[in-house]
Amino acid sequence: MSAADRHPLRDLAWPVVRTAQIAVVLCGVAASMAGSLVRHAGRGRRERILRDAGAVVSAALWRLGPAFIKVGQMLSSRRDLFAAAFCEELESGLARGRAGGAEEGVEIGSVASVERHLVGGVDAAVKTIHPTAAERLRVDLGLITAMTGIAGALLRRSGPTLRHVVHEMCASVRRQTDLVAEAAALRRLEDLELVLPVVFPRVLDDASGPDVLTMTWLPGQAGGRRFADPRRTAKRLVLTLYEMLFVNGVVHCDLHPGNWWELPDGRLAIVDAGFTYELDDEMRTHFAEFFLGMSSGNAEVCATHALAAAAQPVSPEHEKAFRRDMEHLIGSITGLTAGSFSLTGFAARFFAVQRRHRAFSRAEFIFPLMALLAIEGQVKQLDPGINFQSLAGPVVLRSIVARARAGR
Known part of the structure; x- marks a missing residue:
């Protein structure tokens, strides 16, 4: 949303509405957790209560939208901050999503859409951010940060760390709307093609900018995911991530099945560098x-x-x-x-x-x-x-x- 399109009343109304929506969801979470505490009252039921909490929070994050879902997915890995049973339920509950890699012309996500077009004679994937996504993320991530500040004040041992962690995670989620940063990440990741049988989309600079990212289209796997040699594929995927972690420095943090697949020649196609670190x-x-x-x-x-x-x-x-x-x-x-x-x-x-x-x-x-x-x-x-x-x-x-x- 550009500055010219923004309206003062709308800028004020949206945070108020979102705060009210979040308050309603949080009341539902509190009620569900109170019910769990009553049902599992007694000794030896702590893990069951934690699992119920993870399931309830996961469902709430799904209702609240993509910013909350992504932060929840990242927090599910923080078993240094939260109990393992809670994190396991959080991870399981938020690991939903549509597997990609299919031969389709349009992919619609929570933050952006990718459409297949012919651009200057090149078969291309054109990525655009949804018109309201950046503004909604700005508001939601601001509210998440505020909520974390309150939680951090109550957690004397881990509160400062929790606030820092959530700040870093919110910054990472916000970068998913930065198409210029994603283009830079893709250019860095191209170096992996020199040492491994992988391929990343090439950025078409003349057709890209702050509002659109145009890349070469990578053919998917029509009819489902198939691997000629599963053991070889597994090894290549692990080595690709290790190369990112230890050599390249740009880490793809979202390698779910929709973001990578195997091409007919055995190379791994890896897409969507919006969530990299x-x-x-x-x-x-x-x-x-x-x-x-x-x-x-x-x-x-x-x-x-x-x-x-x-x-x-x-x-x-x-x-x-x-x-x-x-x-x-x-x-x-x-x-x-x-x-x-x-x-x-x-x-x-x-x-x-x-x-x-x-x-x-x-x-x-x-x-x-x-x-x-x-x-x-x-x-x-x-x-x-x-x-x-x-x-x-x-x-x-x-x-x-x-x-x-x-x-x-």
Whole structure:
């Protein structure tokens, strides 16, 4: 919505209406939770109450719209801040969505639409943001930030971290309406095509700008998702994400089935770079060293880099206990076979250790884990025995050596 199209009364009315809508939904959440507490009153029912809370909150976020859904999806990965049972229900309840990759001429999402057109003789995908999307996101994300401020005041232990995390997440959601930023991300991701059998849409600069993003159209998989060699596909998807995390630095945080598929020649087509996150050199180093330590069974390295990525300093007592618990955690996964290792299970236990010792991670450290968790289920369906740890080693080492040579 341009400044010329905005009307003062409408600018005032929409936040008031949205606040009223949110208040109604929150009252429904409170009533549902009160009912759950009554039904499950008594000892030993805490997990059932947490799961009910996750289901109720998920349903409420769906009613409130895309901004709330996206923030909820990201918060579902923050098991360092919330109980695991609550996060599991939140993740399950918000993991809905239409799988894409089909040969269709129009894709309509909650924030933007993509239409297939012939542009200058090129088969192109033309992406435009819905006329009211940016304004609605601005209002909704502002309200989410305000609500988080209230919640943070009530949570003395994790309140400051929660506010910072939600601020980062809201900024990421808001960037989904920035087509110039998405075009820049696509250009950076093109570098992956030099080292991996993947393909990204090419930005057509002459037909793109702040209000429209025109890209080459990538053929989908008419008739459903098919993979000539599922194990090969799984490996390629994991290596692509590792290359993003440890080398390229631009991480696609939304690799659900609608945003990637396999082309007839075996390459992976990856689209929709609206929800990406760029890791700076410092955070990329911390995450790479942490992952290398995890793969090699070096708990001391894992603990050191996890603490370096903490949102706030940890007391000496908590640091000592944190390192001790990390020793147990890393020791428990060292030597596990590929089929026995669960990235989701490891992340849940790692977040529990963080929460126990108040070593809350900066949001920048969580986005890579969130991207990995987004693909783990899909990858294990393709290849149940895939070894996430061994695949990471060579990419991590290559990234560390490259940064050392560059003097970073």
